[in-house]
Amino acid sequence: MGDWTGRELDLEVGAVAHGGHCVARAEGRVVFVRHALPGERVRARVTEDTGKSFCRADAVEVLEASPDRVQPPCPVAGPGLCGGCDWQHASPEAQRRLKAHVVAEQLERLAGLSWPVEVEPLADSPLRWRSRARFVTGGDGRPGLRALRSHDVIALEDCPITLEGAAAAGLDRRARPGTEFEVTQDARSTVHVAEIRPGGRPRQLQGGVAVERAAGRTWRVAAHGFWQVHPAAAETFAAVVAEWAAAPSGGRVWDLYAGAGLFASVLAEQVGADGQVLAIESGRRAVRDGQSTLADLPQLRWRVGRVERIVSTVEPRADVVVLDPPRKGAGAAVVGAIAAAGPERVVYVACDPAALARDVATFDGHGYRLRALRAFDAFPMTQHVECIALLER
Structure with missing residues (x-):
């Protein structure tokens, strides 16, 4: 077969795939093509070939363009140039459709769920959002x-x-x-x-x-620590979490991967003074910031450390669990610990659709079903999409 690196191929571009590229085929091999759109015919140059059943390529010439193609607003958004964006060559509406397809495809492939997905914009413009x-x-x-x-x-x-x-x-x-x-x-x-x-x-x-x-508060947090990147994201996500969590007055709630306590703050308001919110976060500076901002909430208790280590050591009872894990997802051990606590509802905030789908499948094995899902274009021009899922026992 030989090394295809540098070879140019005329390709019929197929569906979008997770990772900011589309799928094409040539001589029995899969070609992951960037800077292309589904339905286009392009000339692509192979950029990486490790000798496996697939290789990677950039579309260097568009032979037949998709109606969704636009001129990228950045002069260095193109083959071999800046890697910061994935979809500048697609209209904002098309970008959201591509991301919706990826989320739906991951849920079907990894969790066996056929689920309609719509990606919602957080702002009118896909530019000037990264804070x-x-x-x-x-x-x-x-x-x-x-x-x-x-x-x-x-x-x-x-x-x-x-x-x-x-x-x-x-x-x-x-x-x-x-x-x-x-x-x-x-x-x-x-x-x-x-x-x-x-x-x-x-x-x-x-x-x-x-x-x-x-969430009705002013937060003082480490400037380069964790906070939502899109200016509209924190307020939007907190509102969805509050709606879906619906924590009972006097209830017990977990907020896992809590950051500075954005979601913990709305959960603490819901359970009231007679309830209890346990926030677990590994970043010590984030916890200090949260403790300072939320000092008026005595029902909020913090634990510092890795969620997978701490969650198995706390009292296994919770009415609601909220989690916002890193890109790799929560994993089987954390999902198992959550299920063992017996919450009525789990609200899962996810920045990676594949990790979300894997964890949804694991929750399903513990008797928790996906009941609602919202997806947000919190990272326009890039492949990334933020999802919030509601699972119920």
């Missing part, structure tokens, strides 16, 4: 972002998906190659910048404590 970004300097000392699956840095004059203040603060700098600039623009439009030199520790250049607003 947090990390830029890196290339060999010439200019900041930018890396090319996809590469250490090469593509220098940027601007990043159209990033809030203007954050983009300017991160890109209007010069430093030795490999230096990273982590930037955050908070709810007050204050910009925070940290510098991370190769082999060094982060050094705060400006700011450091971000002020955010959500």
Whole structure:
């Protein structure tokens, strides 16, 4: 068969796949094609071939375009260029349809569920939403972002998906190659910048404590710690979690992977002074931020550590469980511990549809069924999509 790297192929592009690419076939092999859209005919150049049944390629010429194709708003969104975005060549409506297809396909393939999915926008524009970004300097000392699956840095004059203040603060700098600039623009439009030199520790250049607003509160959190990246996400997700959790007055609730306690705050209001919310989070700074912001909620109790270690050591009883795990998902042990606690409802916030589908299948084995799902375009122009799922016993 030989190594196809560098070879050009004329391809009929098939369906979108999880990962920001579409699927095509050539000579019996699967080709994962970026910068293409379903239904197009393209000339693609193979960028990676590890000798397996598939290879990766970039569409370098569009021979027959999809009606969903648009001109990318960023000049470096293209083959071999910046790897920060996946779908700038698709209209916003088409991007959401592609993501909906991916979520539905993962649920069907991994959980055996046929579920209609609609991805909802969080804002009118798919640009200027990223409030947090990390830029890196290339060999010439200019900041930018890396090319996809590469250490090469593509220098940027601007990043159209990033809030203007954050983009300017991160890109209007010069430093030795490999230096990273982590930037955050908070709810007050204050910009925070940290510098991370190769082999060094982060050094705060400006700011450091971000002020955010959500769920009827003002939050002071570590500027470069965990907080939702899209400015509308925290408020939206907290509202959905509150609606679906519907924690009973006086009830017992778990908030797993709690961050600074965004969801714990709405759960604590629901259970009231006679209830109890257990928030488990591994990040010590996030816990300190949450304890400070939520000091008026004595019904909220914190545990610091990895969820999979702590959840099996607490009293196994909960009326409702909310979890927002990392990209890899919760996993069988955590799902089993949740099921053993016997909650009536589980609200699962997911940033990866494959991980969500695997965990939904595991919950199903414990007697919990998917009852509702909402998906949000919290990361426009990229492959990423945020889902919130309601499971009931």
